[in-house]
Amino acid sequence: MNIPTSIRRVLRDVFASSLMLGLAVSSHAQQPPIQIDEDIIRLSPFTVQESANLGRYQAAQVSSGSRVRMDLMDSTQSVSVLTNEFLGDIDTTQMLDAVKYVAGVGISNNPEIMDIMNIRGFQNWRAVTIDGFSQAYGVINTDPIIIERIEVVKGPNAILAPQGLPGGVVNSVTKRPLFKNSGSVSYQVGRYDSNRAEIDANYVVKDDKLALRVVGAFTDADKYVKEKFFQNLTVIPMLTYRISPTTELTAQGHVYNGAAQGEPLPISVYAVGRSNVRILDGIPRDFGLTGRNISRHESGQRAQFFLTSQITDKLSMRLAAKWAETSTRVNGVNVSESRDASGARLVPVQLNNTTGVWEWDGVTRNDDPRFLLSGLQNGVTVDHANLQNDFVFEHNAQGWRSQTVGGYAINYTSRSGWNRNYVADPTLYNFKDPNYTPPTFTLESDWDYNNGTRDRSHQVYLYQVLHLFEDRLVLSGSLSQNRYFTGDYDNLSGGRSQEKAETTLPAAGLVYKLTPEISLYYGYSEQEIMGASQPVELIPSHTSPSRQHEVGLRLRLFDGRLYTTFAYFDIMQDGIWSQATENMIDPTAPKKTAQRSDRTSKGFEFEFAWSPTKNFSVIGSFTDFKSRDQDDLRYANVAERMAGIWGSYSFPEAGPLRGLSIGLGANYVGERPGDTMGSYVNILNPVRVQPAFWLPSYTEVEANATYRFNKHWKAQLVIKNLLDKEYIRGAFNRNAFVSTPINPKLTIRYQF
Secondary structure, three states, X not given: OOOOHHHHHHHHHHHHHHHHHHHHHHHHOOOHHHOOOOOOOOOOOOOOOOOOOOOOOOOOEEOOOOOOOEEHHHOOOOEEEEOHHHHHHOOOOOHHHHHOOXXXXXXXXXXXXXXXXXXXXXXXXXXXXXXXXXXXXXXXXXXXXXXXXXXXXXXXXXXXOOOOOOOEEEEEXXXXXXXXXXXXXXXXXXXXXXXXXXXXXXXXXXOOOEEEEEEEEEEEEEOXXXXXXXXXXXXXXXXXXXXXXXXXXXXXXXXXXXXXXXXXXXXXXXXXXXXXXXXXXXXXOOOOOOOOOOOEEEEEEEEEEEEEEEXXXXXXEEEEEEEEEXXXXXXXXXXOOOEXXXXXXXXXXXXXXXXXXXXXXXXXOOOOOEEOEEEXXXXXXXXXXXXXXXXXXXXXXXXXXXXXXXXXXXXXXXXXXXXXXXXXOOOOEOOOOOOOOOOOOOEOOOOOEEEEEEEEEEEEEEEEEXXXXXXXXXXXXXXXXXXXXXXXXXOXXXXXXXXXXXXXXXXXXXXXEEEOOEEEEEEEEEEEEEEOOEHHHOEOOEEEEEEEEEEEEEEEEOOOOEEEEEEEEEEEEEEEEEOOHHHHHOOOOXXXXXXXXXXXXXXXXXXEEEEEEOXXXXXXXXXXXXXXXXXXXXXXXXXXXXXXXXXXXEOOOOOOOOOEEEEEEEEEEOOEEOOOOOOEEEOOEEEEOOOOXXXXXXXXXXEEEEEEOOOOEEEEEEEEOOOOOOOEEEEEOOEEEEXXXXXXXXXXXXXX
């Protein structure tokens, strides 16, 4: 990794000093004046520990909001937790399978790759976070074999992700070694999206001292649409070593190699507005537009470690670091507008230049459309390094207690990317032809672009929590000071550019507990994303700040078996730049500076997790909000009303159906725009272009049945799309991703 010498020296010195501090204080923590019983392992404030008595889907604590353990009842913003038991019950093959049951989280334009989703209306494009570290780059889904639980922090959070998504962060917490011998192997077969083998083996080398664990999976799955597939091999070896009763080191490695085919299908040439939205007439729903050569490939390796130490009975430390290298290659195909048999452009749907609405006159027809295909190949290599160091000081007194958290983070990314187009193909393709064969493509010899980027960011933060009046009132506040730098080098022209930014981001809130089981909360938080300048459009170097106000009510009843949250949130993002309207009206006039606009997202969320008995667990959510731009225009693929519910029941061990458990769930996604160009009608009429088509709402039902034969063997049958409904999951550029038909999958698991 070509890290500049100065940055390398800073990282080395900071890392060395922090590591030596952690090891030194761990030795000091064993000295007699502290009086710590060496037979007791004190729970680190950086570690979450759940009670199995609460229920399969219940969580009481979270670590993502402020990098330290926090009771969910004390948080000043919505935080949702999906437990490992829940992930297993629904057969999570990608994160979207699970987070669709979380309020405010929904499907986006491409539901099959890159873990793309919407969080409170904002798309998390390449914004995946694992163990609190933002990931460098990715074009395939994260394999769920590595995930222990998912924590969703909704709204801006300047401690976890100062340059993250304004809608929130989906943070996957990886599996860690356990101090007990256990393991499992499994194999899955099914109609689609299956053919998968997994292993999870944990071995205690020395009791309460050293534990090893290896998790891995191999997938070679075919999808419903012809030529679509997903292949992935991922392995994570890890260890946990307890240096002393108060100091623990966990180290992980991660190697993976995956590929996926993710091309959508063209929609009907007559599809417009809220009617006639379907795939192209005359082609089957499993039509294969492209061959397996048009795919996305990603390989990489990652190493990370976490060192935690209880320095004194009040002071704790965590040092964490990650290095990752990723290589991606994407082959993509674009479909032209429809043409007639002679090659002339013939598009029945036209834009009304007065209203900005797309219309079909009901007369113009193209029942035998032809299309041109074009495309490109894109390659990216990324080196990514992160270092985080956090300190926690906790003080307990009669009637009150406090927690002070301070830390810093250093992030570095080196990215090299290139792009080459396919040689122009003059063939007019008829997708309705039964002899249609996906074409092959040849790359042009010249680069379309070839550049390199270096990004650096530095963060220092302070977070303070006060618990007053016997924990009835919780006050919290934080400051995060951040510096960003990015430099770009064009390998073709030799041009260089750089951007810098600095910002201080506050957050504050309070929680008032009417009773220990009922609390009211308010939270305010900010975030800021660095944006690049565009000199041609007179868009300056800028940042896009966002802020959120959130109020809510939480209940934790029946000894913690019922946890529910009602929340109202109001997010505003500013600093969204676009070309000035005046420049579009009169291109010959002197250009005016681009216009700065904003975006809002606000509404209600409700979610709950409930285990009325030890055999029955249910989780559910409902969302109703508006995510709009300054002209009240909706965003593509954002459903403003969503709901989900899942429940599971295990039959009593003493009954005739002992060993059997069943589950049933449903997920509702409301109507949403299929595309939103966001531009103006023409240079003389600055009216916004409306969505060309809308995707209808849908409800998907899924179920499972698990039977345990004995302590070693069990089988799980999962059925996706139980009612065999046809619907469109996501879309862009008049292309759509269709639903998979009813899809049973059977997994046989051996536990040891």
